[in-house]
Amino acid sequence: MKTSNFGEIREALMPAVLMEMLFHDDWKFYPDHVFALDEIFQSTVAWGMYEGICDYWGITPKPRLAATVAEVNFPSGYVAPGATVNGTVSMLNRGMAWCWGHKTSTENWPVSIYFPYTVWKLRATENDQVAPGTKIEISQGAPIYPGQTATFNVSLTAPLASGTYTTEWQMLKDDAFGGAFGEVATAQIKVDADPPVITINAPVGDNPYGCQTVAFDATDELSGVASISADIDGSPVSNGQKVCGLALGPHTLTVTATDNVGNTATQSVTFNVVNTVGKTTAGGWIELANKKGTCGFVSEYVEGAPAPTGSLTYQDHDTGMTVKSIDLVAMGIVGNSATIFGTCNIDNQPGHWFRVDVVDNGEPGSSDLFFITLDTGYAQGGVLGGGNVVIH
Incomplete structure (x- = not known):
């Protein structure tokens, strides 16, 4: 309860207390109806009424803070290290309404500013391997009532090493009377930080003058090879191509391969074209x-x-x-x-x-x-x- 001109009730075990405060508050800066229209205040009162009715009839109320995972969408394929990974997490409300409210700021006292805020957020758990502790507020707008879904846009930065990382998200009431609650939404973020592995089979070493058959390959166990190209002394060649008439002496075969997330590898070999006895x-x-x-x-x-x-x-x-x-x-x-x-x-x-x-x-x-x-x-x-x- 509020006493004197200081303190203010934020949560109540009995809704009647809040309603009594509403009619007898002597707050100086704003009339009572401003606070009566605050949606977080209304949500708290409404849930208190629901619990009071349940208590009166001897019925166990549903949890005040409850949520289930409705949908999780993140890229299923591999991403590059450091890439921006965008996804969505949708949570179904099973408890009191999630909404925005208003509160005052006395940072520039005695000037008081009335500004919007919310305590309802999605938070990455401590076990999250990508962005632990990150908080995302619910969207401003209509309250999310029980049975309705809140969708959060999640933007992550992929880790720098190859691997599969788990990102975990849970609803949070971010105040002294809340905490994390409900089901945990999970997704896998797969990172490919390794370039393709290039193998050059021919030509290598000394090669008789005439025609040289070019043989090379590239593999990538994670995202796969997207493209592979090669040249001899700057002139493009393809795998399996027979190259005829190279001059006697050294030549360089260079192979470049890129995987499906943009990692690139280049490998070169020098071979010689020689006369045959x-x-x-x-x-x-x-x-x-x-x-x-x-x-x-x-x-x-x-x-x-x-x-x-x-x-x-x-x-x-x-x-x-x-x-x-x-x-x-x-x-x-x-x-x-x-x-x-x-x-x-x-x-x-x-x-x-x-x-x-x-x-x-x-x-x-x-x-x-x-x-x-x-x-x-x-x-x-x-x-x-x-x-x-x-x-x-």
Whole structure:
């Protein structure tokens, strides 16, 4: 009860006490009807009446503070570390009305300010692994009566380490006569702070001149891989692609992978394209559109030599074009296949290059393959119509 001009009742065991105070209060600054219209005051009086009626009839009243979880919505997938995680928690009121009221501030005494406030909040429990102790007030507006639902917008900051974190929320009457009450709403926040793991299988180490097959992969056990890309010396390549004609010497394959929450990993390997010790010879012809393409070459590389030795001659009898090698630059042998690269004259004009790919399918040579590519864009090849390819 209020005594003199000091003190004020906030909770009462009997509603009649509050109602008596309402009619006999001599508060100086505001008339009594202002406090009579305060919704927190009204809610307390109404619940007190309900308890009084129950007590009169010998009925056990329902709990004054009670709530059940109506709905919880948070992202089900993984989120990035430090990301903003937005969700909602809806609580069903099972007790006295939840509402806003008004109270005075004497911070600038004797000027008194009458301002809105509420004691009804949603609070993250002490066991919450994301934002323990965080409080969110009910929305201003109509009271939340028993049987009605209050929905709270929850904004969290995801932890910085990978893992699954539990966030727990419970209703709170934030005053001396309240405390946490009702069911606990829970949700899982899954964080992926780890970038994908990249594996590069080929090319690595030393690789014979010719064609290199690119093989790489990326895995991410949490949110999964969203994208993966690669390049050799800055030129894009794809997994499984056969890259032909890389110059002798070192090259760098770089792979970049990003997971579904934006974590990115990059890995590089340096590999070498080298000459292969051995010898390749060929002579014969291939079918062209009308006539033949005749070829003859020999290429040999010995350990420690600066380049292969040998020569190439090719003639297109459809067009009359003649190709003669100037220098052999590189030779690579893999199994029964060989690739030879060099500079050449085309119709006695220098400044060109050629690449020859051959396959030795055994004697007598009728199924051997010969292909020639020139820097001009010319490309012909196929099964030898006659002749033989021998890879030593």
